[in-house]
Amino acid sequence: MNPNSFQNYQTGHFFDEMFDGSNKSEAYDFYQPIYDRIGGLSASEFEEKKRQADSSFLEHGVTFTVYGDETGTERIFPFDLIPRVIPDAEWQRVEQGLRQRILALNLFLNDVYHGSKILADGVIPEEVVKSSAHFREEMIGFDVPRDIYVHVCGSDLIRDENGKYLVLEDNARCPSGASYLLENREIMKKTFPRTYQKMSVRSVEAYPEYLLRSLEYLSPRKSQKPVCVLLTPGVYNSAYFEHTFLARQMGIEIVEGKDLFAIDGFVYMRTTQGLVQVDVIYRRLDDEFLDPLFFNEESLLGVSGLMDAYLKGNVALANGIGTGVVDDKVTYAYVPEMIRYYLGQDPILEQVPTYLCWREQDRKFVLDNLSDLVVKSANESGGYGMLIGNASTQQERDEFATRIQEAPRDYIAQPIISLSRHPTFCPDGVEGRHVDLRPFILYGEDIEIVPGGLTRVALKKDSLVVNSSQGGGSKDTWVLKN
């Protein structure tokens, strides 16, 4: 009998997903099968499992690209075999909170591009929205198909010291990660089939189906089966694997800009059987690159005339144009106000308190307390452009202080939240690592959220940054039935 590998696990001063901190040898009931099964593996058995999983990932081609890294750009996404478990009741609440949030975000985008009542009523300062880097004036007055702007949203959730779920940010442009969520599940099912079955885990495999359904819902041509395509920037994009994966799962064509062609306000796809009219484009390309005639004229990735077709209502885009306004971390600070305004109720999920550097009072506070705060650039994603106060050098802090003073609108600060930790296999045995959760919310005819999401884990010891581009890995997320 091997000693259980969770035996010497230390929860530390953090909220732990698996162990109740007060009684550390006891895993929560809903983790018991995992405690028994994975804890009971010997080191060599575990190595074997790990090797199997890694080689499956490689076989499936589950890779991503790290920008600005010289050592082999394409990597497999590091994966940890200990799954995260979320009990049913906990998930219900999160799901409802997310539903409420995406409703409010959509209503807000609708409002911003149609009369801006919320700004006129002074709930959100007008300059915040109008100065956002992703605000698209071209969209004012345009009715997007089915009045939905954000069709796919990835909101990042974290848990604080007390285990309370908080929204960290919303990704309403092109959130990635859904393919890893699906692949992780496939591989976990193969690696621990019996444990998986015993725990009655809710399935996630309907994601591509839901996604396709919400794309088809947007089609301007009602009379025939909609032609949907996935528009990718190409093989050098960090999420190219995901693009091919989702297109294959949905059974739709994956296209690059040069495969599409717009004439007279209609978009066509070049195929071996001639041109085919396209109804819905699931684009995995930022707004600026979509149409060189409209946005960045140097973009080689887009399609000239695409925006013309979009504004004429002959082709639908998912996500819509101009959704980046809600990605902006300054707008994020106002989401609770949006929920109260449009839905007349309080937010179900709380979010992280945010200091806005363009407010003089906040800026002063931020500059005085740089070492106790996380400073983030308002419009960057993927963990770039960020300062973690207590892990920074004086030089870095000075640099950020100058940047904040030069462009206060572009920076926000948040208190450092010690994210919850989850037991994770590390070279020296099982140790706690910080995790977050990215659920994917699909908004079509109705709002669908596959149970759970992608749990990202910061593999470096004590690191709070979970982004894959910054050395993060992932775990499978098991939401239980009842």
Place this chain on the structure above:
Amino acid sequence: MRLYILHKTYYRYPSPVRESFNELRLHPLTNDWQRCESCFVSVLPTAQMRQYLDLNGNLVHHFEIPNDHSKLMIESRSTMVTAKRVDFESFPYGTSMKSLKEVEGNPECRPYLQSSNFIDISPEIWRMAVDVQGSSKDVFQTAYQVMEHIYLNFEYSVSTTSVGTHANEVLEKKKGVCQDFAHAAIALCRCLGIPARYVSGYFYDPTRDQSMRGSGASHAWIEVLVNGSGWFGLDPTNNRVVDDNYVIIGSGRDYRDVAPVTGTYFGRAPESMKIDVEVKRLDS
């Protein structure tokens, strides 16, 4: 039972309308038999939403759209947990019709014993009600017979009546939809001295072939007061005692008190109105 309800209402106007003031009763209530886990009510064009309770204890959403608009979309999404109030074996028999005298003067029952907007208390209806009652001396038994009478003798017909049809007309034509069936049943009950109220809500059709009525739209039924035991729901449209397949939004004297959408605006009548209701079971 966990149920999810998506209720969408679209109005399209032939020319832009303005100064639209509306009240929505779309938020299901929470009582001992059903719990509202969440309910999101939203409108497009966007508007600031306010909430308050009305006199009947129903949650009302209020919004106004002052500017020109040519379409209006109202959506409500609710997640409900429901339980069965009574089983077949535990129907609340045992309260005699005579004891109804005691509740007559009770201020809480008075509104549900008198005429209201869509319901008249008249000798003709009383005559009809007495025939339905027959020899029954029990309150619940009598109310059950009223329900059964309507289910068996009235024709379910979508095209005969409108939202403004009075109970008198329904009782005369013996045709209508759930709203009319409920009004007719309330009229008969009230004439016999049984306090009866109108309930608006949703119905989940558990049958495989979707053979029950009222699941593709908002539904309506009645509740009668059995003194000593409280209010019990009866659905004359499906001849069914209300169980965990039903979700209550709210109740009132008649349709007027609990209409899902009411309001005023300046402009022409809608050229089209479309309602979609989807009730999904989450825990099967």
